[in-house]
Amino acid sequence: MNCAKVEELSSEYITGMLPAPLEQAVRTHVQSCPACAADLETLKRVWTGLDALPAVEPPLFFHENVMSAIERQAVLPSRLSGWRMLLPQLGRVAASTLATGLAVAALGWTLLLPTLSGTEEYAAQQANPGVLTVPRTADEDSLGTTAAVPRLKIERITVVNPEVGPSYQFMIRLEGASRGTARLHLLPDNALSAKTVPVQRLILRTDVPAPPLVVPFTAVEGKSINLFASWTANGVVRTTYLFVPIPRNDALPPERQSFGLPVGTLPEIAREVAVRYGQPVILEDTANKRMLSLTAVEQTATEALRRALRGQGVQVLPSAQGIFVRPAAAAPPVLR
C-alpha cells in the first residue's frame, strides 16, 4: 500500500465500505504515514462540513411563478399568433414578479378575446337584476380543438353587508366536468398594475360547491373588478376573464354601463385600454412587420362622453357646473 493508493481509497475507507483486507492495509499504512493521516483527518472534516451545508429557501412566490409560467404557456400562445403584445416594463425582473405577470396576462385577455359581447349581457342582466352571468370564456382549448364540454360559470351576486359595506359575491362552479382546479386572480379597481394581487386556488368539484369569493367594492363610477381565472378540467387548460364595472349605486341605467367594456377592432380596443388604464400598449403586428404604439393619455370625462356618444346626435359641453349633454342642434346652454 502506497500513499497514492490510500488517496484513491480514501472515500471508501472513511465510509467503511472497503473489504476487510483492504481496510486493514490502509489502516496499517496510515498509522505509519503522518502525511496520509493528516490528509484523511482533513478530508473527514471537510466531509462533515459539506454534509452540514444548509438548504436554501426558494424566493418568495417561487412556486406561484412556476405555476403562472405553466398556465401562461398553456393558454396564451394560441392567442398570440399574428399579434403579440408587449408591455414596456416587461423586463426580466418585472416579469418574475407575480403582479406584473398577471397584469400582462389580464391585459392580454382584455385585448385578445376575439368577441366581446358585453352589451347583450348587460342587457340580459337588466332583465334579471341581482344575478349576473358573464361567461367570457374562449371556447378554444390549448390543443386548438373546440370541444365545448367543460365550462366555468361565474355568477355575481350583489351583497349589501352593513359591516363590510357593499360587496360582490362570486359563485364559481364547473360545468361539464366532475372536477377541476382554478386559480383566481383578482384585480380590483382597474388595478392592472397592482403591486399585490390576491390569488386564490380552488379545487372545483360538482359535488362540493366552492366557497363564494367575496369582493368588497366602492360604488365609484368607472371603477371595476377584474377576475381572471386560469382553470383546468378534463385535461384542458382554459381561462375565464370577468370584467365587472362598478356602477354608482350598483344600479345605473343601461346606457351608462356600456362604458364598461371596450369593443371594436384590436387596435381600437388596445387604444381604449391604454387610455383607460394610463399605460402604454405596444402591439406587434408580425404580419406587416411593424409595431403600433398606443400611448396612454389621461382621459377626461368630457372626452369619454364624446367618444361614447359619438354619432348619436348630441353635443358634449364642459362647464363649471358639470358636463352638458344636449341635442347637437340646440343652442348653447344658458348658465345661471
Next chain:
Amino acid sequence: MAAASGDDRDLIERSRGGDVAAFDLLVRRYEKQVYSTAYRLTGSYDDASDIAQEAFLRAWNNLRSFRGDAAFSTWIFRIATNIFLDERKRARSRPQRSLEDVMALEENMVTRQFEDTGPSPQDRIEMRERQEVLERAILSLPEAQRVMVVLYHTQERSYEEIAEIMNLPMGTVKSRLNRARLALKNRLAPAAELFPVSESPNT
C-alpha cells in the same frame, strides 16, 4: 433504483391528465431541494431561480416521457442538473471567470438566507465563515464533479441515484466523487482549523 412513492405517483398521474393543482403540489414538495441544488451549483440566487423554474417547466412539458419506475426526485434532479450543465457548456464559449472573480463576487452573495437560531453568535460567525469557504471551494470544482458533490453531500443522494441522475456507471460516480473530495480537501487544507474535529463518517 428508487421508485416513485405512492403519493408522488398519484400526483404525477393527475398532472399528466392536466391537473395543474396536482403538479403544484409536486412543485411545492420539491422546490426547496431543486432550488438549493441549483444554488449550490451556481452560487447565485438569480441563476438558481432560473434553473429551478426551467426545471419544473420542462418537467411539466415532458410528463409523458417520465417513467414510473424512477423516483420523481431522480427525474427532476436530472432535469435541473442537465440545465445547469448545458448552460455551462454554452457559457464556456464566452470568457470564463477565474476562481478569484468567483470568490470576489461571492463575498456579497452569501449573506442571505442562512438564518439559524441555534448556535451562539460566535459559533454562528464561524459557521457562516465555514459555509462560505466551502461554497467557494465547491464552485471551483469542474461542473460534473460539482454536481456529484452537491447531490451527495447537500441532497443526500446515494451513489446509485447519482449514477441514475447523471446516466453514468456507479464506479465512475464513486471514483469521480473521491477525486472531487480530494480536490476540496487540498483546497481547504489551509483553512482546516475552521472545520471542527467531529465524529468521522467512519465510526
